[in-house]
Structure formats: structure tokens, C-alpha cells
Amino acid sequence: MTDVNISGLNVGDKHPVRIMGVINLSVESFYKQSVVKPDLLIQTVQQMIQDGAEIIDIGGRSTWPPAPKITVSSEYRRVIPAIEKIREVTEIPVSIDTMHSQIARDALNLGADLINDVSGFTGDSNMSRVAAEYDCPVILMASRNKPGDVVGVADTLDALSRIIRNAEKNGVGSERIILDPAIGRWCEMRTTEHDLEIIRNFKRFTVFSKAFACCTLKEIFRR
Secondary structure (H helix, E strand, O other), rough: OEEEOOOOOOOOOOOOOEEEEEOOOOOOOOHHHHOEEEEHHHHHHHHHHHHOOOEEEEEEEOOOOOOOOOHHHHHHHHHHHHHHHHHHHHEEEEEEOOOOHHHHHHHHHHOOOOOOOOOOOOOOOOHHHHHHHHHEEEEEEOOOOOOOOOOOOHHHHHHHHHHHHHHOOOOOOOOHEEEEEOOOOOOOOOHHHHHHHHHOOOHHHHHHEEEEOOOOOOHHHHO
């Protein structure tokens, strides 16, 4: 399996599982307790690091299907200042969770280390070009037309295979790609059983020889 180096932090099957602390700045999120208020940003980041987080992920747009849509500029105003503030106090690797290339570019210019795109680079055709230009690691989630719109192991494997091909064709290094199997209720067709099927079949995803990122928040499995 290919190791991925995130600003000195190695991920892959030869290394320990790495914990990513998620800073959710989207007030539209369905799980309101996860939303971090701007005045608590640094305190929250420092607590996450103390609790074992080795990467901090910053996101400002809810991908919950019923959530109100926000503009790119609104997302920008949430995440870019947050990255600036975090970089003032810590050098921990920072991931920018966005589907928009301009946000990704500016985040990388401010010191973000990693792009986390839940559309798997299907939402903005310029995303792969930005990733290639900055030669940065990327987390690409299994998606076709919308984030996470895959159902079952076979569909997820097929989507990830296509995403890898497209990313590499556009100049993203094979050693920069981390895969996300899209655990969670990303579309109405998805059920808890589909997520459990993915988890039971994690070993099948080693066919790609890629590092693997997975969200297993307990809220996903509540009935």
C-alpha cells in the first residue's frame, strides 16, 4: 500500500491510525452540537490536539441533503479566517474540506496541507488541477454526481476506481491520494445496513493500494 505524507505525518497501513479532529463551521448542519462557534475555535482545536488529534479538518458547508444551500463566498468567509487563526497557534496538519477550487487554493496558500473533497473532484473540474499544482495530499470520497451518491460495495469500488483514474490523469500523484468510502447518510437511498456492509468489507478496498480515511461517528448509526 502506498504511504501518504501529510507535511511530515505519514498515513497508511504501515503506520498507526491517525485521528482527524473535525472543525465544523456550518450552522446549517443537522447535528448542531458539532458546530464550533468562531470564538471557541482555538480552544476547540487545542482540546482536540490534547485528546489525540493529529490532523485538523476545517469545513464550512453542510453536505446534509436537506440543509439550506449557501454561496461559495459564505463558505469562504467561514473557513479562510479560521485557517489563518489556527496557523497562528499550531503547525498541526490542516485539511480544508471543500468542493470549490478557489477556496482550496486560498486555504493552501494560507498553510493548509490537505484537500478533503467529498465530491471526489466531481463537483469542480479545477480541483484536481489545484491539487496537482500544489502537489498536496487529497482525500477523495466515493461519489458520482453528488457527494456520496453510491450504494453498496460494488458501486463504491467502481466510483473510487473512476475517481482515481481522473485524478491521476489530471496530474495528481498516485502517492497523494487517500480514499474515503462515504460512510453516512449522504443520499436518501443509503441506509445503516449499507454502511455496515462497507465496514464489513473494508479489506476489499485494499485492491487500490491507497491510504484510507473513514468517518465512523456514532451519530451515523443511531436509528
